Amino acid sequence: MKMRPNMEMMPVKPERKAQLEEYAHRHGQDPAAALDDALAAYLEWDRQDYQEAVEGIRRGYADYEAGRTRPAADFIAGMRLKYGLPR
Numbered sequence: 001m002k003m004r005p006n007m008e009m010m011p012v013k014p015e016r017k018a019q020l021e022e023y024a025h026r027h028g029q030d031p032a033a034a035l036d037d038a039l040a041a042y043l044e045w046d047r048q049d050y051q052e053a054v055e056g057i058r059r060g061y062a063d064y065e066a067g068r069t070r071p072a073a074d075f076i077a078g079m080r081l082k083y084g085l086p087r
Helices: 014-026 031-065 072-083
Strands: none
Touching: 014 031
């Protein structure tokens, strides 16, 4: 069975550590605070991205169920006309 690292002692690649130290220096933080801020920002972005994707799928499915769709060939033909694309 593979052992999971303790959250307090997670390994960090040397190049990532150097990037983190530079990031922390630029932002006037110690590396632990900088890592926490960067991780929190990424996790919030990921949460929002996931929610937007789920909502987009829900809207698309609702459009499909309501018959608000058109054949892909019609869409592609329209894009070719609009942007002067070759066949």
